[in-house]
Amino acid sequence: MWTSTCLPSTLTWCTLSCSRVTLNTSGVLIEDLQEAIEAQEDGGPSPRTHSYTKYNTWDKVHSWTASIASSNPSLISKQVIGNTYEGRPMTLLKLGKKSSSSKPAIFMDCGIHAREWISPAFCQWFVKEALSTYGSDSQMTSLLNEMDVYVLPVFNIDGYDYTHKSNRMWRKTRSRKSGSSCTGADPNRNWNAGWCSMGASSNPCSDTFCGYSPESEIEVKNVADFIRRNKSAIKAYLTVHSYSQLLLFPYSYTYELAADHSELMKVAEGASSALRSLYGTRYTSGPGATTIYPAAGGSDDWAYDLGVKYSYTFELRDTGRYGFLLPESQIKPTCEETMLAVKYIAAYVQKNLY
Ligand code: 0X9
Numbered sequence: 001m002w003t004s005t006c007l008p009s010t011l012t013w014c015t016l017s018c019s020r021v022t023l024n025t026s027g028v029l030i031e032d033l034q035e036a037i038e039a040q041e042d043g044g045p046s047p048r049t050h051s052y053t054k055y056n057t058w059d060k061v062h063s064w065t066a067s068i069a070s071s072n073p074s075l076i077s078k079q080v081i082g083n084t085y086e087g088r089p090m091t092l093l094k095l096g097k098k099s100s101s102s103k104p105a106i107f108m109d110c111g112i113h114a115r116e117w118i119s120p121a122f123c124q125w126f127v128k129e130a131l132s133t134y135g136s137d138s139q140m141t142s143l144l145n146e147m148d149v150y151v152l153p154v155f156n157i158d159g160y161d162y163t164h165k166s167n168r169m170w171r172k173t174r175s176r177k178s179g180s181s182c183t184g185a186d187p188n189r190n191w192n193a194g195w196c197s198m199g200a201s202s203n204p205c206s207d208t209f210c211g212y213s214p215e216s217e218i219e220v221k222n223v224a225d226f227i228r229r230n231k232s233a234i235k236a237y238l239t240v241h242s243y244s245q246l247l248l249f250p251y252s253y254t255y256e257l258a259a260d261h262s263e264l265m266k267v268a269e270g271a272s273s274a275l276r277s278l279y280g281t282r283y284t285s286g287p288g289a290t291t292i293y294p295a296a297g298g299s300d301d302w303a304y305d306l307g308v309k310y311s312y313t314f315e316l317r318d319t320g321r322y323g324f325l326l327p328e329s330q331i332k333p334t335c336e337e338t339m340l341a342v343k344y345i346a347a348y349v350q351k352n353l354y
């Protein structure tokens with residue numbers, strides 16, 4: 001969730017969610033925010049290695065991707081679906097028991113928005129859980145036997161790296177175009193779904209800039225190409241964001257209800273109650289336009305209109321106390337409860353395959 005009540009435009013970093021943010025006269029973050037940034041690391045100092053209960057840097061996620069794939073060759077494979085604007089490889093993990101025939105699949109991405117750090121943490125957690133519970137958890141075993149799950153741990157890698165090195169509150173990609181002094185477009189306004197018609201900006205300096213054309217952002221094009229190529233196999237599209245504790249489904253580019261509205265709502269309600277059963281965390285379900293705000297050009301609406309019926313956007317913890325700066329102590333409970341919702345949706349999709 002965000003508000004557009006912002007800020008001196010000379011400050012490049014703050015735009016959305018700025019009502020809670022104040023700057024001193026020299027444009028430096030006041031201690032309040034600095035403390036919140038430091039409080040994220042309440043799990044102690046960062047270890048040199050990858051950790052599922054820390055916010056890992058891109059370098060750590062990247063090396064984790066390689067090692068987890070090579071240590072579980074029977075259940076996981078990786079493929080590069082293209083490079084980011086700055087040239088980093090977008091590595092997609094494919095989880096599932098190897099099969100001679102092609103299997104139906106679920107596609108899940110994390111980290112479309114750079115500053116939503118709990119999201120990539122969830123994708124990493126999901127991969128770990130899938131591998132470690134295959135063979136003991138009957139649902140996970142059956143899921144990975146019958147289906148493949150594609151996981152893109154960090155969609156907006158350039159932006160994610162930038163939030164670790166330069167500006168914690170960066171949201172967009174890092175693409176440049178000659179003629180504009182502003183960097184990046186919103187990768188969740190850049191899809192060809194009512195593109196730039198509402199809830200998006202055509203100003204390149206805006207944090208919700210829709211880009212110069214649909215799929216102008218190479219990261220969006222790479223993922224859209226992959227989903228188009230595998231359209232007949234992909235039965236569900238899940239995209240993980242933060243924060244607000246919402247489970248959204250199409251549409252966001254129009255107030256019209258999706259043709260599958262009732263079923264999408266029923267599955268979302270089931271997933272939300274599964275999630276709530278663990279720690280009592282409350283989620284709200286509904287179409288994006290009325291549940292959060294109208295915003296065109298999003299990946300969920302695009303996937304749905306392509307024919308991927310079960311298309312959901314998760315907005316993970318919390319509801320604003322820490323917002324994007326969710327403390328590391330909340331990674332484990334957030335991921336555990338979110339697993340229940342994702343597994344609920346996956347089980348439903350699997351049950352309705354044939
Ligand atoms: O605005 C967004 O892109 C998402 N919220 S966030 O705070 N993570 O930025 C909501 C996306 C809902 N779906 C669409 N707008 N299509």
Ligand code: ZN
Pocket residue numbers: 062066089
């Ligand atoms: Zn690599």
Ligand code: ZN
Pocket residue numbers: 112113116188241242
């Ligand atoms: Zn987001």
